[in-house]
Amino acid sequence: MRPSDKAKVRHRRLVHVVLIALSFSLMFIGKADLVAMRDLRMSSNDFLAPVIDFVSAPIRGVETMAEGIRTVASLRAENVRLQAENDLLQRWRRRAEILESENQQLRSVTGTVSDENRSLITARAVTAPGGSFAHTILIAIGNESGIAAGDPVVTSNGLVGIVYEVGRAYARVLMISDINARIPVMLASSSWPGLTIGRNGEYLELAFLPAEARPEVGELVLTSGHGGILPAGLAVGRVDRVDGDDIRVRPAVEFRNLGYVSVLIGGTEGVDRSDLSQGSFFTPLPIDDDKRLLEGVNASGTRQ
Amino acid sequence: MKDQQSYFEKADFQSNLPKQFLVMFVAVLLVLLEVGLAQWPFFYGASPLLSLIFMYFIMIYHDELMPIMTVFIMGLIADFLMSDILGGRATALMLLSYAMRVGVLRLQQSDFMDLWVGFAVSCTAVMLFQLIVFTVVHFAVPSLSPLLFQLGFTLILFPIGFVMMFSIQRLLQTLQVMR
Numbered sequence: 001m002r003p004s005d006k007a008k009v010r011h012r013r014l015v016h017v018v019l020i021a022l023s024f025s026l027m028f029i030g031k032a033d034l035v036a037m038r039d040l041r042m043s044s045n046d047f048l049a050p051v052i053d054f055v056s057a058p059i060r061g062v063e064t065m066a067e068g069i070r071t072v073a074s075l076r077a078e079n080v081r082l083q084a085e086n087d088l089l090q091r092w093r094r095r096a097e098i099l100e101s102e103n104q105q106l107r108s109v110t111g112t113v114s115d116e117n118r119s120l121i122t123a124r125a126v127t128a129p130g131g132s133f134a135h136t137i138l139i140a141i142g143n144e145s146g147i148a149a150g151d152p153v154v155t156s157n158g159l160v161g162i163v164y165e166v167g168r169a170y171a172r173v174l175m176i177s178d179i180n181a182r183i184p185v186m187l188a189s190s191s192w193p194g195l196t197i198g199r200n201g202e203y204l205e206l207a208f209l210p211a212e213a214r215p216e217v218g219e220l221v222l223t224s225g226h227g228g229i230l231p232a233g234l235a236v237g238r239v240d241r242v243d244g245d246d247i248r249v250r251p252a253v254e255f256r257n258l259g260y261v262s263v264l265i266g267g268t269e270g271v272d273r274s275d276l277s278q279g280s281f282f283t284p285l286p287i288d289d290d291k292r293l294l295e296g297v298n299a300s301g302t303r304q
Numbered sequence: 305m306k307d308q309q310s311y312f313e314k315a316d317f318q319s320n321l322p323k324q325f326l327v328m329f330v331a332v333l334l335v336l337l338e339v340g341l342a343q344w345p346f347f348y349g350a351s352p353l354l355s356l357i358f359m360y361f362i363m364i365y366h367d368e369l370m371p372i373m374t375v376f377i378m379g380l381i382a383d384f385l386m387s388d389i390l391g392g393r394a395t396a397l398m399l400l401s402y403a404m405r406v407g408v409l410r411l412q413q414s415d416f417m418d419l420w421v422g423f424a425v426s427c428t429a430v431m432l433f434q435l436i437v438f439t440v441v442h443f444a445v446p447s448l449s450p451l452l453f454q455l456g457f458t459l460i461l462f463p464i465g466f467v468m469m470f471s472i473q474r475l476l477q478t479l480q481v482m483r
Contacts, residue, residue: 012371019376020398026380026391031441037390044384048336052385055333056340063344127385130342130351132451133438134387172387179444200349201447256345 042167049126049138049170056127118231118264121145125258126170135178135200137161139261142169150229152264158235158252159183159223160261173261176236177204177251184227185236187213188220196221196236196249204237206247215239221249231264320368327362328374334358335378339385350454355382356430357458357465359397360423363404364411365473375401388434389441396433400426416466423462431455 030037071078123141141147143166153160153173161175176183181198185206192213196204206221219239225232235252242248334355341351355378362370379394386393404411404426411422431451439445 023391023395030390055336128342131386136387199447256348
């Protein structure tokens with residue numbers, strides 16, 4: 001072996017060791033959630049997102065074509081189904097109008113302040129979760145459009161997640177199915193508060209329900225509005241299975257077919273958003289036994 | 305004074321650098337394709353690890369074309385885009401490439417079934433490493449079914465990917481001979 005070859009081998013070994021050490025330390029530096037790392041992440045997303053968009057164009061094309069073929073094959077059956085659904089929706093619309101008017105009257109009587117100062121901005125989902133370790137999506141909208149970390153992301157069916165990293169032209173959304181997502185919710189029919197916890201899978205776990213709560217399969221789960229980040233009343237999902245303390249919720253949104261999403265901007269004036277990108281979206285209930293919260297349940301979960 | 309011997313060394317006329325760049329380009333493209341594939345509802349949350357198949361093939365037959373820097377960049381881009389723990393996949397892939405360099409001669413002489421088994425072990429090791437890191441960092445275990453689906457589908461795709469890459473390799477060799 002020539003001396004220069006020996007030097008090359010030494011140099012290569014050194015590079016191996018340095019890169020493995022760097023990569024290993026990145027795992028801890030990344031977890032420390034430094035501002036620089038966050039900026040690096042978003043810069044890389046801003047840079048790579050258009051490339052992903054370009055690369056995945058054929059995939060989207062194939063999917064659209066397959067969807068078109070499926071739709072054509074079932075056109076007649078779909079038409080019948082849609083007509084029936086339309087009739088049902090017409091009835092629901094009338095009912096909703098009555099309820100809305102009734103709701104407005106009750107609000108005016110009780111003097112409730114309505115939280116309607118949010119505006120809606122729609123964006124395309126550029127990516128979908130590709131791995132089992134994180135459920136996040138990139139959306140084609142950034143701080144140029146005025147969105148900020150903590151803004152809720154929704155579709156017409158319900159809550160998708162929360163914006164947690166914002167770049168110049170792209171933002172990353174933490175989906176409610178991610179293992180780091182904790183959404184303060186309440187059961188629609190009984191108003192018991194709880195938390196949904198993502199499992200990086202298809203379903204969410206409903207936890208921290210008071211012992212008195214009796215969730216039923218099919219019951220709607222809505223955001224409770226605790227913490228002030230998420231508005232109350234967004235559909236999160238429906239109770240899918242109740243097995244003792246193990247309560248499973250199926251998300252209201254079909255995440256597999258996310259094409260476009262809407263970001264709710266504003267409405268969190270006065271809420272401290274400085275810590276949002278660290279995943280602390282949920283403000284824990286204060287441990288104060290005397291304080292009465294929802295439905296007369298205190299922070300320890302006992303009924304008063 | 306510079307060592308006299310170094311003046312008489314042969315110039316590196318056949319540098320691998322352009323080929324290494326090409327391999328890096330393809331590897332990064334495959335990572336992007338992995339991310340893109342997730343938009344297909346079938347692969348939601350568990351797109352197959354195409355880049356790992358590519359890396360496995362190149363490491364066996366052309367390891368000189370895939371320096372560890374390529375593996376690092378490949379892993380890091382995947383970590384960035386999939387929002388995984390930064391450096392998780394990069395470390396796993398680099399450790400795998402290191403292990404493969406040690407046993408590359410044995411792998412080169414293996415038949416296809418052994419290579420497939422070897423790939424299954426490698427793929428499982430990479431995922432297991434990421435799972436352990438994830439569990440340690442988050443103190444929680446993610447849903448395992450998408451992980452198993454991802455593993456299973458990657459293993460199913462391995463023969464197809466392998467045959468495709470073998471064909472491309474043959475084609476390139478033929479073109480080289482003709483030239």
